[in-house]
Amino acid sequence: MNKALERLHDSGKIARVAMGIYVRPKVDKIIGAVLPTVEEIVKAIAKRDKARLIPTGAQALYQLGLSNQVPVNVVYYTDASARKIKIGKRTITFKKATAKTLSLKGKISMLAIQALKTIGQKDVKAEEVDFIKEKLKMEDKQLLQHDLNLAPAWIRELLQNRKDA
Template identity: 35%
Template sequence: MSVAERIKQRVLRMQRGEPFTNTRFLKLGSRSAVDKALSRLVEKGVIQRVARGVFVRPKKSRFIGNVMPEVSRVIEVIAKDHGETVQVHGAEAARRFKLSTQMPTTPVYYTSGPSREIRVGNLKVKLMHTTSHRRLQHAGKKPGLALSALWYLGKDNIDAEAVRRIREGLSTEEFETLRTSKMPAWMASAIENYTQGAAHG
């Protein structure tokens, strides 16, 4: 069986709407053979290219046609492929916890890898290099998202209400993970003050 046939068979077993990278198939053939096979599958409409080297089996919706995977999922797949750790930037994290209504026009992520821009569909995504392990703690999980939001709010904007909203967005276990994370003293005391207040409330 040719490399192209083997790749096609494997692609057809993949879950629709779940992004994957070309490196997944490198055991089946050379880079150029893999890229050529994937390009043919794109031409035939079997898969779609969502970013450089990232593809997806289109998931259909009767309302909007092809449903593209979420940008965050595409970034996770790219990061995993490069052995990077990525974390949602604070502005987006704050929005998800309803601490801000501002929609960042360009999605931004912190990364342990190099700073760069990636096109996902028609969207430009920024990856910003950080050497801070604390900023990348619990990457891809809700406690990590909460840390990112708190850093974004900053020392002067954290109050009991902000911590309450974050607490509401986390399970008891996730909040405990957040409390025991490595963080600056001002952040830890804001969380502790809220916890003690809630206990007495």
């Protein structure tokens, strides 16, 4: 298997993104081979490992739209094995997390909770809370309520009065 992958890599049919991770690059007429984004790689790893993943820190802020900085070091909570994967100059870190943390169901509410945890209770600004509440209007109400029940009390209090939306 390794030799076959090596031959495909040497012939240019596949590209090695990281140790044990290969992709068939898409070819653009102008810029040449286009490799997948970090998010696409993370989704593929989660699918392969049948793992649940939740973005944390700067990645959650970026995906939610609270930050426009693309994080160089991306951290995800997972129920799979903890490890680091280096992709070019970027690093993807998978950290073990509790079942409660990984039980969040809503895409937007999950990002909102992780983003608020990153900002911190003492540093969160009213504009950020308003921005998050506006985003949460697009979340399914049942998923939002489920996730708020799992969120820390201070986050629940900040977002609870969303029902007026």
